[in-house]
Amino acid sequence: MALAAWLGALVGGARRIDADGREQFGVVRNATLTLLALIIGFTFSMALSRYDQRKNDEAAEAKAIGTEYVRADLLPAGEAAKVRALVLAYLDQRIAFYSSHDEARLREVDKETARLQSELWSAVRAPANAQPTPVIALAVAGMNDVLSSQRHTQAAWLNRIPIGSWGLMLAVALCGNALVGLGARFVKSDVIVVLVLPIVVAIALFLIADIDSPRGGSIHVNPQNLVSLARSLRGQ
Numbered sequence: 001m002a003l004a005a006w007l008g009a010l011v012g013g014a015r016r017i018d019a020d021g022r023e024q025f026g027v028v029r030n031a032t033l034t035l036l037a038l039i040i041g042f043t044f045s046m047a048l049s050r051y052d053q054r055k056n057d058e059a060a061e062a063k064a065i066g067t068e069y070v071r072a073d074l075l076p077a078g079e080a081a082k083v084r085a086l087v088l089a090y091l092d093q094r095i096a097f098y099s100s101h102d103e104a105r106l107r108e109v110d111k112e113t114a115r116l117q118s119e120l121w122s123a124v125r126a127p128a129n130a131q132p133t134p135v136i137a138l139a140v141a142g143m144n145d146v147l148s149s150q151r152h153t154q155a156a157w158l159n160r161i162p163i164g165s166w167g168l169m170l171a172v173a174l175c176g177n178a179l180v181g182l183g184a185r186f187v188k189s190d191v192i193v194v195l196v197l198p199i200v201v202a203i204a205l206f207l208i209a210d211i212d213s214p215r216g217g218s219i220h221v222n223p224q225n226l227v228s229l230a231r232s233l234r235g236q
Contacts, residue, residue, distance in 0.1 A: 001177045001198035008181025009194055029179040033197075036176045039169050040204050043161060047212040050159055054214060054221045057153040058098065062225035064149045065091055068142035069233055074135050075127050083123045083139075087146075090116045091230050094150070098223035101215050117147055157214045173201050 065087060072083040093113045100106050124143045128136050177198050184194045210217035 001173055001201055002195060004174045005177040005181035005184075005194045005198055008178035009184055011182055025179075025183065029176075029183055032172065032176045032179055036169075036172045036201070039172055040201070040208070043165060043169055044204070044208050044211075046161055046165075047208045050156065050161075051211050051219070051221070053156045053159070054153070057149065057156050058221055058223055059225045061094060061146075061149040061153060062223075062229045064142070064145040065094070065226070066229050066233070068139070068146050071139045071142040074139045075124065076131075079123055079127045083120065083143075086116060086120050086123060088230070088233060090120060090146075091226060091233070095223050095226045095230060097153075098221060098226065113150070117150070121147065161208070161212050169205070173205070177201070 069084060069087045072080045072087065074080075075083060090113070093109055093116060096109045097106070097113070100109060120143055124136075124140050128140050180197050181194050210219045214221065
């Protein structure tokens, strides 16, 4: 973007435009910068809503897992102890999903999560088939919520800003910076003024990319609800 502003300044220095032309140029430049501001604002809103959704899904997972741990008492004693042990192991894997950033480790977490989900469902299916009572049905419904919340989380983490939106935003940003550089040569502005817009736009795009990336950058969803739940359950 700084290069686009510099090229615009070079073109502006090689041309002479009369007063009417400068007025028309100002209209085009202001319209382009206004469009850029709107696109950045809407894209930031999209990234922020996705980040909030990931946080809400983490809280929903903690609620579902905690509820199922309590409902395990509705099962027969043998199955109840097995379900509680599996829930604690599953809880550790969900915390690892949020905390890990290594691809190899994440593949292990996904594989272990799928295995535990199968065992959890089998653990509640057996007593439900043996004793299909409303009380047992509560434990089965709670386990269904646990499994569903994980799928909602997975979908939210895959929901990113489309590549087309990034391309459009970058194209408008380059045009806006080029026009600012072009106008700066017309009025003989200082070079520092020309660099202000590229820096500001770059910071805005960096922030959007950071928020939109679940694992990259520095802004992440902290599994504080899951960690708090793990401490509480193990403390019991």
